[in-house]
Amino acid sequence: TSPKALPYVRFFTRDWDSGSTASSIASLAEYTGSKLFKGLSTKSNKTIIHNAISYCCLAGKVNEPQKNQILKELENTESNHMMILFRDASCKFRALYSYFPDTEEIHRLTGIGPKCIGKKMIGKLYKYSSVRKQFTVIPARTVSVSVDAFTIHNHLWQPKRVAVPKNTAK
Structure with a gap:
């Protein structure tokens, strides 16, 4: 040869x-052909999340101010993997989170929701399909870089009720 x-x-x-x-x-x-080895690169899902927010979560003129603010936050972050928090199975956008696979930490960037998400707080996991422009449930229990969105258990959305002292004077 x-x-x-x-x-x-x-x-x-x-x-x-x-x-x-x-x-x-x-x-x-x-x-003079192509290089066989390319330097290691960290995979990012920012483009997928950008499309999900633009065409699915916050599509339309009504959501434009919120969408623009969230997309600006998405561009400014140095994190490579992002996740969207939904209120429930209706996939209503609540917040944008940053996921760190090395430490398995999930931290809120912007929106309404807990500051940090723990493993036990997560309800369902979702994957975004750019072709269908919709989210589908992933039959998994653990968070990974293949997850694009998630929900948290319903009881975590309930506001903490402050005990109001009853007036016992008659």
Whole structure:
């Protein structure tokens, strides 16, 4: 086989006068095809979340001010993985969260909802389909980078009631 057919294999040439074997740099330099190794990159779902907010969650003229504010927040964050919090299965947008897979932490960027989300707080997990422009439930229990949205258990939405002292004077 020729050096062009196998660009990743080092070919050796023998210098017959000195008896040494050296690698042929020229054979590797001849290869002008695409790079076989690309540097490590962290996958991001910002584009998917942008589309989900624009075309599904906050679509329409009525939601435009809120949508623009949230999209601006999305662009300014350095986090690579974002998640949307829904109120319930009706997929009504409540907040935008940042997910850190290394530590499995979920922190609110903007919107209405808890500041931090723990594993036990999560109800359902959703994946966004850009083709269908809708969310579908994922039959999973653990959060991962493949999750685009989630709900929290209903009792966490209930406001904490402050005990009002009863007036016992008659």
